[in-house]
Amino acid sequence: MTNHWLRDQIARAEDLLRQECQELSLRLLPSLDREVVALAQRRTGLSFLLPVLFDILEAERKQIVERRQHLESLPDFALSVSESQRLAQAEFKRLRDHQAALVPLIRECHGHPRFALLLRLGYGTGRYCTPFWRLSFYADRRAAEELCRRTGKKNFAALLRDYEAAIDSYETLNGRLDHLKSGPPPARLEWEQRGRQLEELNATQLVTQQARLQLALFKGGPIWANLEKSGLEPELARLVESTGLLRDQLEELRRQRAGS
Numbered sequence: 001m002t003n004h005w006l007r008d009q010i011a012r013a014e015d016l017l018r019q020e021c022q023e024l025s026l027r028l029l030p031s032l033d034r035e036v037v038a039l040a041q042r043r044t045g046l047s048f049l050l051p052v053l054f055d056i057l058e059a060e061r062k063q064i065v066e067r068r069q070h071l072e073s074l075p076d077f078a079l080s081v082s083e084s085q086r087l088a089q090a091e092f093k094r095l096r097d098h099q100a101a102l103v104p105l106i107r108e109c110h111g112h113p114r115f116a117l118l119l120r121l122g123y124g125t126g127r128y129c130t131p132f133w134r135l136s137f138y139a140d141r142r143a144a145e146e147l148c149r150r151t152g153k154k155n156f157a158a159l160l161r162d163y164e165a166a167i168d169s170y171e172t173l174n175g176r177l178d179h180l181k182s183g184p185p186p187a188r189l190e191w192e193q194r195g196r197q198l199e200e201l202n203a204t205q206l207v208t209q210q211a212r213l214q215l216a217l218f219k220g221g222p223i224w225a226n227l228e229k230s231g232l233e234p235e236l237a238r239l240v241e242s243t244g245l246l247r248d249q250l251e252e253l254r255r256q257r258a259g260s
Helices: 002-028 034-044 052-072 081-111 115-121 135-151 156-182 187-199 201-219 222-228 234-259
Strands: none
Touching (some): 002 034, 002 201, 115 135, 222 234
16 A cells, blocks of 8 residues: 555656756756856756757758758759649559559469469479479460460460569569658758758757756756756746755655665
């Protein structure tokens, strides 16, 4: 009973501490202004808030700008997003239609119970060496003739040639379809996406660093000693103190659970 109670108390305390740490992280790092970040770094001692953060941010900004410039140089950049998508859909349909035309021959061959054996034996090629006095020789010939009738081919060598070409074409078309489905978006669309990414870069980086700061506060360690001796303004100092008391309470609950 006590263990269940302690477990519930610890879970509640952890939730409260996460909330307090989130509030504290927002107060310590309200923006990515250089002076604000430098002050947060001095107060917390966290290395990820060092000036190199701005070098990383600038490098990412440069990479996005260069990518947008490259996209502007591509031939299909002149096409609107809707036109690019329409052309891609038309190409997708054309490839699927080509595949569909290959399916009947492939299906007819794969559907015959002896076709795989004929392939393995090399029937219709110089590899085939079953002697004519074997019953299987005549079974192979009957199967080959039946397959030729079903597919309208003159002989099994022609059937084999067309089958292999159909398989190769089908796989090639599959590769092109996969590229269409998983390849990069149209140049204009990616250019727009990268533009939004550029506009939101600072905000995204701020949320990331606030989340890292929240996690560091929750995990504890030297960050709390740094904060307590950093000469915080009264309101922020009270928030650090109340959060610290909650952290101490959580540690005490964990000690009790470990000793029970």
